Amino acid sequence: MDVWLSWVLGFLPILGWLLWWWNDLWYAAPLIFRYSGTGTRLPPGHMGFPVFGEIISFLWYFKVLRRPDDFINSKRRKYGDGVGMYRTYLFGSPAIIACFPSINKFVFRSSDKFIQKWPSVELMGYTSLVAVHGKAHARVRSFVISAINRPGALRRITEMVQPRMVAALQSWAQKGQLKVYNEVKKVKSSKLIN
Incomplete structure (x- = not known):
């Protein structure tokens, strides 16, 4: 009985630790090793449990507390405000939360590096701003901006x-x-x- 209990008590913390760090080991570790010599670093953050990630804390702040900004503020308190980007795992995929306007502007203007995909292109149309990429996206965006501005x-x-x-x-x-x-x-x- 003592041997079985020691195996269970020894194995459960290791299993819990592995589950807690699973998404970081699966998604972030390969990127850290690939770019280790280049000086490129991933944003700070924790990606949570497999499948769920940080969705439970995300829903806690959004649905229960009704203070969605506190989800991002908790990351700012934990990892510091100087970075402005944090890695997480939400809605079944790895994600980066960008907090600074300059970072968001860079992402939205670099459509060739960051391709945004909508669930259904038929919903918006094949030539809509959200469905085209690259030079076609820049051209359509310039038409919209010139018409509105x-x-x-x-x-x-x-x-x-x-x-x-x-x-x-x-x-x-x-x-x-x-x-x-x-x-x-x-x-x-x-x-x-x-």
């Missing part, structure tokens, strides 16, 4: 959106308690009568 275009957009938002805010003030998701869907789908 002109003062006349911004004025027309504001004239269309402002009455809708004022009406929605007035109705929300009268309702008292409301479900934001349902109300935003109503505002988004309502038609303006000119």
Whole structure:
């Protein structure tokens, strides 16, 4: 009995440690070894348990506490604010959380290095901004930006959106308690009568 108990008590901590570090060993360790001599480093972070990763703590902050920023703030407190990027494992895949606007700007402008994929291209269209990559993406993005960033275009957009938002805010003030998701869907789908 003592031998069996010592095996169980000795094996369980090792198994727990291995499960706790599994995603880091599986995803991060090969990258660390591959780029060890180049001075390139992975962002700090912990990728959590296999399959789940950090989704439990993520959902805790988002759904239970209703303070989503605290998930990122916990990483900032743990790993320091100077990096601005943290590695994690969410929704079944490794991920990097970028906190600084300059990092996000670099990622969004480097479409050739960071390809974003949507679950269904048919949803947005094959020639939409989210479906094209490389030079085609840069061309479509420049068309959209030039159409939106002109003062006349911004004025027309504001004239269309402002009455809708004022009406929605007035109705929300009268309702008292409301479900934001349902109300935003109503505002988004309502038609303006000119």
